[in-house]
Amino acid sequence: MLEHNQEKNMSQKITLREVGLRDGLQIHPTFMPTADKLAWIAAEAAAGMSEIEVTSYVPPKLIPQFADAEQVTLGALKVPNLIVAALIPNMRGAQRGIELGVHKLNFVMSVSETHNMKNVRRPPEDSVTDFKAIVELVKSQPEGKRPIIVGGLSTALGCSYEGRVAVSQVVKYAKQLVEAGADELVVADTVGYADPNQVREVFKAVLSEVGPVIVGAHFHDTRGTGLANVSAALDCGVTHFDASLAGLGGCPFAPGASGNIVMEDLLFMLDSMGLETGVDIEKLIEVRKIISRSLPDIAMQGGLAKAGLPRNYVSVAQRLAAAA
């Protein structure tokens, strides 16, 4: 018997985006071999993940984990039906991405002034100016070689230096990034401060200002509220969610704390709600083995992987297949 809400939501599609290779590995001290990164990417794409942020175009001296950014990007670009995204901190990163032919550039700036100063040594206004120049470069690329350009707003739901961030500031920079030419936005709870009420308030405000532009949500589960915040964002109509396999990642300010929301648990929640993601739960769980073999010392989170699917669980894919 189908539950009422599952029928109602059956047609709603949700896009999941793996960020573990970037946000998850970023603060991990052990280098994951390039071949393992590519195996992870290939296996997750085979499980149905349509978009993966595979690396970051920062100077390798800053983050040695991304010393293989070129090889990882080129390898990922060979995987069929995968949108290959990468983080860019600045113009140099955008140039590297364009040269490599990456599909999507994720530019990030912090809404909070202190966080932006510490991260990229400039006030948020100057980051918007940088973004405009990057968009110009992106849009000057020949047809077919132009990557999608995403404007990411870090610390939008709280800052480890400043605490709560005014909603008006989030909306201001969201508008400015869209006016500058962002194809999409990502609103991020970088340090895991958000609660569902705050999520509803911030996302409603941003969505009402930026109209049809896709606004993705990037939540961390640092204080346990990650999936509750996803549910609140769903209520607002958000359909694009970042997450990390095994919840890889952490918080430089809180050793041992959880990082990104756990992709497997997020997928289970969405699928159980009757939302279509295109990702196979059991195949996704299998991908964890690539990580645990490659980095035996990394902390892996996740309830579903330990507990397994509910008895007699029928996935959205199975129900769609049965209905076809």
Add this chain to the structure above:
Amino acid sequence: MLEHNQEKNMSQKITLREVGLRDGLQIHPTFMPTADKLAWIAAEAAAGMSEIEVTSYVPPKLIPQFADAEQVTLGALKVPNLIVAALIPNMRGAQRGIELGVHKLNFVMSVSETHNMKNVRRPPEDSVTDFKAIVELVKSQPEGKRPIIVGGLSTALGCSYEGRVAVSQVVKYAKQLVEAGADELVVADTVGYADPNQVREVFKAVLSEVGPVIVGAHFHDTRGTGLANVSAALDCGVTHFDASLAGLGGCPFAPGASGNIVMEDLLFMLDSMGLETGVDIEKLIEVRKIISRSLPDIAMQGGLAKAGLPRNYVSVAQRLAAAA
């Protein structure tokens, strides 16, 4: 600056109920010394917890952890301003609780037939009959000695033997328990199967049938959806939530899996949403030390305890004090 939603919800009061001493310790093989249980109860009451399920009146041969049920109950009854609750599986448990003078009896039955047969060797219908007899005993007590009687519906959001449970079954037994004289109900996701849509569906259906009777929610975080389910239940008007300090508890079917939702993270989420609980977050976190000292081998969950409160966090209590 207050967030809009925080102001709106400022007057809404939420009741948290600690179940760690019962549901948390139930499957833990090491006996927690009675003095430590009483220290936990006293410290949590001092932190503002108004209700604690302190033990279970099952035969000690079945669960040795509750061999000290009498001493724990009598000790807890000396703690000022605390509602002392205990689980009862049957009439014998009710008699023991009444003799001890416990404030609240939490009767449990499973909505799922297989689960009820395995747990108490009778179909759910017979458990309703048992409950009627218990209510008669309770209501025959002299004024001032009559405990509150709660009807608990286990496996209401899924069963580890049967999978999904029909909403109509949950509503049926909820009505029968209220008709039998339950003062309150608790609807439980015993095995952590629920998603927010399902929670909304089940709680809306139950609440619309049982009218003004308090319907508490008891969620497990086995697959990461616990706080998302709380948020969904809040949307339905649920104001009473069970949780366990450090997320103690687990799942006999999934070794290593998480158990009850983590009280500290739940409190953080509610408080951050502007909901008044009366519980002091920092004092509550301190209570964890009693558990880790007493049971060094027990798995303790929780994001807030690792990561700490957000920078410049202002609790509801602090805002109420500032406004007074």
